[in-house]
Amino acid sequence: MAYIVMDATILAQLKSAVGEHGLVVDRNQVQTYECDGLTNFRTTPAAVVLPRTTAEVQAVVRICAEHAIPFVARGAGTGLSGGALPAEGCIVIGLARMNCVLSVDLENARITVEPGVTNTQVTERVKAAGYFYAPDPSSQTVCTIGGNIAENAGGAHCLKYGFTVTHVLGCEVVLPNGEVRWFGSEHGVVDPPGYDLPGVFIGSEGTLGIATKAVLRIVRRPETVQTLLAAFHTATDAAQTVSDIIAAGMLPAAIEMMDRLSITAAEAAVHARYPMCEALLLVELDGPRAEVDAQIREVRELCSMNNAWEQRLAQTEAERSLVWKGRKAAFAAMGRLASHYIVQDGVIPRTALPMVLAKMQTMSEETGLRIANVFHAGDGNLHPMVLYDASVPGEEDRALILSYDILRLCVDVGGSITGEHGVGREKQCVMSYMFHEPDLATMLRVRHAFDPQNLSNPEKVFPTPRLCGERRHGAYVPHPAEAAGIAEVF
Amino acid sequence: MQQWIEIVGAEGVRAEDRVAVVAPSNDEQVAAVLQRCSQGLSVTATGGGTKLGWGNAVDANIRLNTSRLSGVREHSWQDLTATVGAGTTWAAMQSELAMHGQRVALDPLFAERATVGGVLSTNDCGLLRMRYGSLRDLVIGMTIVLADGTIARAGGKVVKNVAGYDLPKLITGSFGTLGIITEATFRLHPLQKNTSRFRVRSEDVVPLAELMHALVTSGMSLEAMQFRNEADAFALDVEFAAVPEALAEHQQRLRALAGSLPVQACDHDMYAVRESLFAIEGATVLKLTTLSTKLAALVAGFAQLAASGITASAVADPAGVVMVALIAPAAGLATIVEDLRARLLGIGGSVVVLQRGALPIEVDPWNDAVQLPPALDVMRAIKHEFDPTRLLNPGRFVGGL
Numbered sequence: 001m002a003y004i005v006m007d008a009t010i011l012a013q014l015k016s017a018v019g020e021h022g023l024v025v026d027r028n029q030v031q032t033y034e035c036d037g038l039t040n041f042r043t044t045p046a047a048v049v050l051p052r053t054t055a056e057v058q059a060v061v062r063i064c065a066e067h068a069i070p071f072v073a074r075g076a077g078t079g080l081s082g083g084a085l086p087a088e089g090c091i092v093i094g095l096a097r098m099n100c101v102l103s104v105d106l107e108n109a110r111i112t113v114e115p116g117v118t119n120t121q122v123t124e125r126v127k128a129a130g131y132f133y134a135p136d137p138s139s140q141t142v143c144t145i146g147g148n149i150a151e152n153a154g155g156a157h158c159l160k161y162g163f164t165v166t167h168v169l170g171c172e173v174v175l176p177n178g179e180v181r182w183f184g185s186e187h188g189v190v191d192p193p194g195y196d197l198p199g200v201f202i203g204s205e206g207t208l209g210i211a212t213k214a215v216l217r218i219v220r221r222p223e224t225v226q227t228l229l230a231a232f233h234t235a236t237d238a239a240q241t242v243s244d245i246i247a248a249g250m251l252p253a254a255i256e257m258m259d260r261l262s263i264t265a266a267e268a269a270v271h272a273r274y275p276m277c278e279a280l281l282l283v284e285l286d287g288p289r290a291e292v293d294a295q296i297r298e299v300r301e302l303c304s305m306n307n308a309w310e311q312r313l314a315q316t317e318a319e320r321s322l323v324w325k326g327r328k329a330a331f332a333a334m335g336r337l338a339s340h341y342i343v344q345d346g347v348i349p350r351t352a353l354p355m356v357l358a359k360m361q362t363m364s365e366e367t368g369l370r371i372a373n374v375f376h377a378g379d380g381n382l383h384p385m386v387l388y389d390a391s392v393p394g395e396e397d398r399a400l401i402l403s404y405d406i407l408r409l410c411v412d413v414g415g416s417i418t419g420e421h422g423v424g425r426e427k428q429c430v431m432s433y434m435f436h437e438p439d440l441a442t443m444l445r446v447r448h449a450f451d452p453q454n455l456s457n458p459e460k461v462f463p464t465p466r467l468c469g470e471r472r473h474g475a476y477v478p479h480p481a482e483a484a485g486i487a488e489v490f
Numbered sequence: 491m492q493q494w495i496e497i498v499g500a501e502g503v504r505a506e507d508r509v510a511v512v513a514p515s516n517d518e519q520v521a522a523v524l525q526r527c528s529q530g531l532s533v534t535a536t537g538g539g540t541k542l543g544w545g546n547a548v549d550a551n552i553r554l555n556t557s558r559l560s561g562v563r564e565h566s567w568q569d570l571t572a573t574v575g576a577g578t579t580w581a582a583m584q585s586e587l588a589m590h591g592q593r594v595a596l597d598p599l600f601a602e603r604a605t606v607g608g609v610l611s612t613n614d615c616g617l618l619r620m621r622y623g624s625l626r627d628l629v630i631g632m633t634i635v636l637a638d639g640t641i642a643r644a645g646g647k648v649v650k651n652v653a654g655y656d657l658p659k660l661i662t663g664s665f666g667t668l669g670i671i672t673e674a675t676f677r678l679h680p681l682q683k684n685t686s687r688f689r690v691r692s693e694d695v696v697p698l699a700e701l702m703h704a705l706v707t708s709g710m711s712l713e714a715m716q717f718r719n720e721a722d723a724f725a726l727d728v729e730f731a732a733v734p735e736a737l738a739e740h741q742q743r744l745r746a747l748a749g750s751l752p753v754q755a756c757d758h759d760m761y762a763v764r765e766s767l768f769a770i771e772g773a774t775v776l777k778l779t780t781l782s783t784k785l786a787a788l789v790a791g792f793a794q795l796a797a798s799g800i801t802a803s804a805v806a807d808p809a810g811v812v813m814v815a816l817i818a819p820a821a822g823l824a825t826i827v828e829d830l831r832a833r834l835l836g837i838g839g840s841v842v843v844l845q846r847g848a849l850p851i852e853v854d855p856w857n858d859a860v861q862l863p864p865a866l867d868v869m870r871a872i873k874h875e876f877d878p879t880r881l882l883n884p885g886r887f888v889g890g891l
Contacts, residue, residue: 107703108781130707152652165656166627173865181865187838190624190810191613191779193856193888194863195668195872199626199659203652223709243568249591249680288710290736347648349569379650380569416651423653434653435643442634442642442876443655449871461654 006046006091010067014049014091017059022097024048033092036077036084037139040342040396041425045072045086050094054172054180054212060093061210062178070458073210075115075147078139080343081424083151083205087458093210095146101125102213110169110188112215115146119153122216131218134161137420138328149211152203154420156254156327157284159378161219163420165202172213173201176451180212188215200446205422206457208450222286225253226296227320230308231277235259238279239353241306242377245283246350248302250295255378256282261337262330262374262385269333272326275310281377282327330374331385338370338387340396342403345421346410350380359409360384367402369395381419382410408433423461429468431461494552497522502558509551511536515558517672521639524670527552527881528638534883535670537577537605541612544844545665545855545886556607559672562586564647570678571630571647576607576671588681595622595679597714597761599768607671613663617714617761619809620706622679625662631675632658634668637877642669649677660872666883667891668876682731685713688744689754690726695793697751698724699786704747706782706808710740716760717785718805719793727760763805767815770803774823774847778812778830780839788812795826816847823849831857856888863889 006014006025015023024030025047034042046069051057064071070090077084086092099116106129111122119140122133136155137143143153148164149171161167170184170192183197201208232238235257242255258266258280266272274280283299285292296313303311314320334341348356357373364371370387384406388399407417407427411434417427431440440462450456459467494503494512502513514520527533534550536542537557556577564573567590574583580601587593597616598609610632615624622628631645634657644657661668692698702717711732718725730740745753767775780788785806792804792814801817816823827849830841843855863869866889873880873891885891 107783152656154650154652158650162623162627163650163652165659166623175868179867181868183865183868185838186864187781189779189781189838189840191615191663191777191840192838192863193840193842194866195664195869195891196613196626196659196662197865197868199662200655200657203656220707220709246570247568249683251679288732288736288740290739291711291732294733294735347646347650349566349571349648351566351568376650380648381650414646415648416646416653418653419648419650420652427653431654434646438640439642439644440654442636442640442644443657445875446655446657446660446872449875450868 010063010069011047013063014047014060017063018049018051018056022050022052022056024050033074033086033094036074036079036082038080038082038085038424038426041082041085043086043088045092046089048092048094050097052097054174057093057174057210057212058178058180060091061174061176064091064455065176065178065453068453068455070455072457073146073150073206075144076118076142078143079147079151079422079424080345081418081422081426083422083424083457083460085425095144095210098212105188106131108188109218109220110215111218112213113145114213115144115149115211117145119143119145119148126218130221132221133216134167134219135164138331145214145216146211149202149214150204150206151420151422154381156256156376159255159376160251160253165199167217168198168202168214169217170215171198171201171211173209173211175209176453176456184215186215205424205461207447207461209456224289224292225284225286225320226292227314227323228283228296228299229274229312229323230281230283230303231275231310232279232281232306232308233277235279235357236354237306237308238281239377241281241302241308243350244302244306245299246378248298250285250298252283252378253286254282254284255376256327257375257377258282258327258330259373261370261372265333265337265372266326266330268336270325270329272322274326275312277309282323327374331383334372334385334387337372338389340388340390342386342399344382344384344386344403344406345418346382346384346407346415347419348380348382348410348413348415350377352413352415353377353380356382356409356413360406363402363405367398369399369402376419379419380415404430425460428461429463432463432468493526494523497526506553509553511553511555513555513558517633517635517641520554520635520670520672521641523552523554524635524637524881525639528879530879532881532884535607535611535666537608538579538600538603540600540604541608541614543846544612548883548886550883554670556605556672563673565590567592571649571675572678573631573647573673573675574606575673576605578606580604580606580609587678591681592678593681594628594676596625596628599765606674610662610671610674611664611666616764617716617807620715620807621713626659628677629658629662629674630677632661632671633673634661635670635672637669637879637881645675647675665887667873667887668882670882682713684734684737685729685731686737686741687756687758687760688728688741689756689758690728690748690751691723691754692751693723695724695786695790697749698726701748701751702726702786702808705744708743708747710743711736714760715808716763716805717789718763719789719796719803724789724793727758729760764813767803767805767813768845770801770815770817772847773801773815773817773845774843774849775813775815775845776827776830777842777844778814778834778839779810780812780834781837782808782810784837785810785812818848820848820850823847824853827853831860835861858889
């Protein structure tokens with residue numbers, strides 16, 4: 001890909017905006033920003049700036065707006081859909097240096113932070129007072145609040161606690177024209193009159209501007225937490241247990257499922273001492289002690305009724321963390337089973353789980369590619385991982401096609417192509433399988449209202465003719481060459 | 491009239507106060523009506539008509555009535571989701587969902603008459619938001635028809651979904667100024683099987699405010715809570731919902747936390763209090779928002795007003811919302827509203843007029859002359875993209891949106 005060299009006058013302007021140490025143009029250094037957590041797409045940006053204040057972000061965005069230079073905001077670069085993948089000739093705006101907690105208001109359960117603060121740091125800051133920040137993406141120790149806002153990050157516990165959008169009361173945003181505005185409430189007051197701008201901004205994947213401050217809601221730590229592992233012979237039994245728990249009127253903090261491949265990988269990586277089985281359920285209940293004790297008994301009965309052959313209740317905090325460590329390490333652990341893998345993020349109605357798993361098994365057999373499954377079973381959010389070997393000619397293409405076929409399967413059963421990872425660059429061409437032309441055109445009206453010049457993280461989220469071909473009318477159909485695995489989509 | 495009859499049939503058209511009321515029975519008819527309006531006829535969508543007085547008055551050419559866009563269209567009870575026509579009344583939806591022991595965990599005003607579309611458009615949330623989140627957290631999909639007749643589906647039918655922009659959130663609370671909602675999909679919650687309710691009274695506001703804070707941070711299974719003034723005392727209504735073992739324990743803890751304050755078990759309908767404010771003859775009803783730590787002081791202020799001979803009934807939701815009904819001479823009301831707005835401005839709060847009563851017409855329902863939303867330019871840009879010729883409820887919302 002062409003490396004675009006930035007005009008010297010623009011570089012000088014950028015330098016005066018962020019200072020000499022805030023501007024990165026050295027070819028090798030700039031290259032470290034060429035991708036995010038989705039590593040099979042790479043583009044070297046023209047320059048990287050590392051602002052320290054809202055005013056510096058604003059100054060950079062103004063320069064971009066004036067010269068019509070695309071810009072891409074970046075937090076820790078842990079995103080899995082290519083949301084922080086640079087656009088050609090763009091300026092990457094790295095927010096990692098804006099990492100201060102600005103104020104903590106325990107009485108009102110609010111905390112105000114800069115975008116470079118990591119997810120875990122928010123909880124660390126309020127932990128001693130008995131609070132936590134609820135969204136918990138698996139990358140929480142490194143991923144930033146700015147990135148969480150861009151992607152509307154979820155995590156295992158959003159079944160009960162909601163997503164990032166549930167927990168952001170207001171955010172300061174540098175708009176694509178360089179103006180700074182507050183969306184929602186700067187003070188953390190609910191229901192500010194006007195359109196719900198945080199509602200549409202959060203999860204817009206950096207296409208509507210850059211968050212430079214956020215007022216977050218923090219949550220009181222529950223009185224007690226119980227974590228149960230249950231091993232099943234079949235995924236259908238495990239899935240039925242999940243349905244039974246929900247039907248009984250319980251709302252666990254998390255219900256996770258892992259299949260044999262995922263368990264094998266997690267065991268190899270962190271020795272979580274999981275029982276080896278076809279389907280492992282991890283059920284976490286939290287709340288008042290009396291209630292959790294009663295509910296965990298009920299959950300255990302439901303597990304037994306559905307033929308769980310082993311059940312283990314974590315007895316100590318250390319055991320509980322180990323259980324979660326294994327689950328959260330599952331993606332990275334795949335490296336133990338295959339040289340390469342693609343993580344997907346489809347969502348299905350929970351009741352379709354046994355059927356979708358069976359279909360995926362068939363797809364795996366047909367393609368000869370292994371699919372490992374880890375998922376947030378409570379809300380139907382699947383994370384199928386397609387394992388492949390990039391050194392085998394054509395295998396990466398087949399793996400990509402299989403991963404998109406899985407997403408189409410999710411749409412076919414009434415679900416979504418992404419539950420928490422975002423569309424980014426990775427899934428933008430599948431968007432037209434999920435949404436019809438008028439639906440996408442309506443979203444683009446929002447995009448146009450915020451960013452008429454199309455500069456803020458361009459060519460993401462929405463299908464474009466350049467990247468997806470002229471197939472915006474009606475459902476996506478793979479090109480015959482693509483279907484045959486002899487050409488790739490991108 | 492003939493042009494509307496051609497689109498929706500004679501049974502869907504009537505005249506009311508010399509305005510055509512058009513009731514389409516599907517999305518395509520809504521689109522056709524709006525396309526016909528594009529020559530410059532303004533449109534207000536109406537459901538049960540319970541909140542038409544909220545916001546600025548709009549003298550629209552056409553009223554698009556959603557009564558024929560009704561019914562629970564899909565209830566996937568095992569997936570805890572339901573798709574409902576916008577013209578369905580909230581109560582009718584809930585009673586259908588209750589057949590499977592489920593509900594949309596939200597208690598809006600006037601549920602017997604208010605429709606799904608109207609509740610969404612005004613973002614009317616009740617006491618359950620403390621536990622289940624507000625309307626925006628419960629709506630997962632929507633079909634809207636834009637001013638130019640575009641029919642767009644947004645969101646989806648699964649509880650977790652980040653594909654594309656979250657338009658259902660943008661449309662929720664937009665007062666019908668961006669598009670006409672024809673259908674919505676909700677995330678559901680099970681109906682609670684075991685609940686218990688208590689009322690704690692105190693003549694002094696401070697211990698009761700402290701109790702409210704203690705309960706919020708106690709970790710108990712609170713279903714709803716409200717703080718209000720009565721004739722000669724303050725009252726805190728508390729509802730717990732949990733398994734029976736926990737309910738027994740919660741009651742003990744509540745009594746321990748309340749100390750010397752009397753705790754009374756009661757089956758009083760705490761959810762009806764908010765609505766009863768609107769029924770007070772001639773009352774002005776305001777919605778105030780503030781930080782939760784400031785709620786008790788606001789209610790105490792209204793109690794003081796009440797002691798001075800003005801009718802002032804206030805009810806506060808711990809999420810940070812106070813609803814108050816006031817009866818006073820017009821000039822006094824205007825001063826009260828002005829004072830409240832000045833007090834709340836500095837902490838980011840707001841005072842919105844929901845029912846005017848004797849409040850002079852010069853008092854803006856939104857306070858546009860003093861305080862506009864900080865990103866009004868962005869909101870206007872969105873309005874312009876969705877409805878460039880301003881056909882949909884023009885000027886109803888804050889900042890003339």
